[in-house]
Amino acid sequence: MLFIILMITSLYFAFNLILIAVWREMMAKHQVSAHATDTKLTVIIPVRNEEKYILQLLKNLNEQSYPADNFEVIVANDGSTDSTESIVLNYQEEAKYSLKILNLLNDASTSPKKRAIQKSIEISSGELLITTDGDCSVSPNWLMSIQQLYKNNDAKLISSPVTFTEKDSLWNTIQIIEFASLIGSGACAMYLKKPNMCNGANLAYTREVFEEVNGFAGNENVASGDDEFLMHKIAKKYPDKVFFNPVFDAIVRTASQENLTHFYQQRRRWASKWKHYDNWQVSALAVFIFLANLSVLVAYCMLDNYFGKGILLLKFSAEFYFLYSIIKFLGYQSKAKYIPIVQLIYPFYVVFFGLLAQGKGYRWKGRRLE
Incomplete structure (x- = not known):
């Protein structure tokens, strides 16, 4: 023993x-040459009751260094019962970019987030699809960092870093450090061309490859895993075209869990997909x-x-x-x-x-x- x-x-x-x-090695070797900002991007934001955070994200997107006329934002409103919808609608006039809201019925879908992303893709026009969450914040060069890596490597999927917004509490600090281990190990696995995890709060993939691997088909009945199951399918077909984006500007910051109960439910949601890996x-x-x-x-x-x-x-x-x-x-x-x-x-x-x-x-x- x-x-x-x-x-x-x-x-x-x-x-x-x-x-x-x-x-x-990954950090030392990472280099991206400058490319034209001519890629049409679609940012997809599945939301449910995000009135507390969604406006900040929309404002962050208004400050992007990437040309506003070359990206669109689709907020997939998944049956919100708060003021999320009205906040998005009220911001449409101020947004420099094309801002659409897609209202989804509050039905009993097994995987509501996959449904929200799928429906958003159906009405989108972007060549490169980028997903994040309604409680996130992004830097002004977020879209630029992703698009430049995409152009530099002809990438099929790009996973970018995610962390928690800093708060003055030990509980928040513990979550930041714990989650950093997942981001770091997932990044290293991608660099070794053995991807094992990613995060849908900061994920990009081409429309072409999404359709080629038949999207979320095969795991529609698993509520979680809109990110990792898709990554595994893409990596199986294009093992050399899945990348991690090791750039500080690419970091997405999201809200940490307020208490143990919420933390428990989040981690249980993540753990629920483990047994479905093939x-x-x-x-x-x-x-x-x-x-x-x-x-x-x-x-x-x-x-x-x-x-x-x-x-x-x-x-x-x-x-x-x-x-x-x-x-x-x-x-x-x-x-x-x-x-x-x-x-x-x-x-x-x-x-x-x-x-x-x-x-x-x-x-x-x-x-x-x-």
């Missing part, structure tokens, strides 16, 4: 060393991460001897440096002192949600979904 724990932890240590090396490599990696963190929980019970302390040191050392590299890129270098706190509680989180993923159902945006 002890030998197995040591072996798993040693592999996890080596895994993090590889991530560090890949991240450094890529054995992605599934194997998920199992490996689960076992590595389970080993830490065992080590916690052995802190009275050198073996338990050695296991924790082995896991936390390389992991700390990798997390530091990501949060530094995200502009949150001052939060590095909180990384050990996240490292201590993260194993409980991984094991808990790893087991929870075997269950069914969660609540999101006022709906009960499977």
Whole structure:
């Protein structure tokens, strides 16, 4: 038993060393030549009850350095019961870009977000489709950074970084650091041409490839996964045309979860798609991460001897440096002192949600979904 724990932890240590090396290489080698801003873009924003945030995002889009006459914005209003619709309609005159609102019926769709994106694509005109969420904020060069990477690489899909908007609270800081690990590891996997995760809050893909892989067909009955299932389909057909965008201007910032209840429902929603992956490599990696963190929980019970302390040191050392590299890129270098706190509680989180993923159902945006 002890030998197995040591072996798993040693592999996890080596895994993090590889991530560090890949991240450094990706950041050092990233270069994008200047290209004409002649690509028609469509920004798709699925929303449900986002009156608190949607106006800020629309204003951010009004400040884009990308030509306003060369991108359109479609807000897919998925049965909002607040003032989201009126806010969007009132902003149409002020918007420099073409702003459309697509009102969807509040029906019992199994996957409302996929439906919202699909319906938006049907009325869009862009060559490159970019999705984000209604509670996000973006920099003035957001669209430019994505379009230039697209032109430079003839990309089929581009995943750009996502983080949480900074607040003066430990709970917010913990979420920022925890989520940074997902963004960093997903970016490294894409650089190695083995993509395993992305985030629909900052995702771009061509209309042509969306139609070529038949969009969301094959996982319509899974509420979550509008981003990763599509990425896996595209990567299977074009393994060299899936890219991560390692540019600070490309970062999308979104609201962190206000409390544990909302955090639980969000992470349960994310975990619900794990068992539907048909890529054995992605599934194997998920199992490996689960076992590595389970080993830490065992080590916690052995802190009275050198073996338990050695296991924790082995896991936390390389992991700390990798997390530091990501949060530094995200502009949150001052939060590095909180990384050990996240490292201590993260194993409980991984094991808990790893087991929870075997269950069914969660609540999101006022709906009960499977």
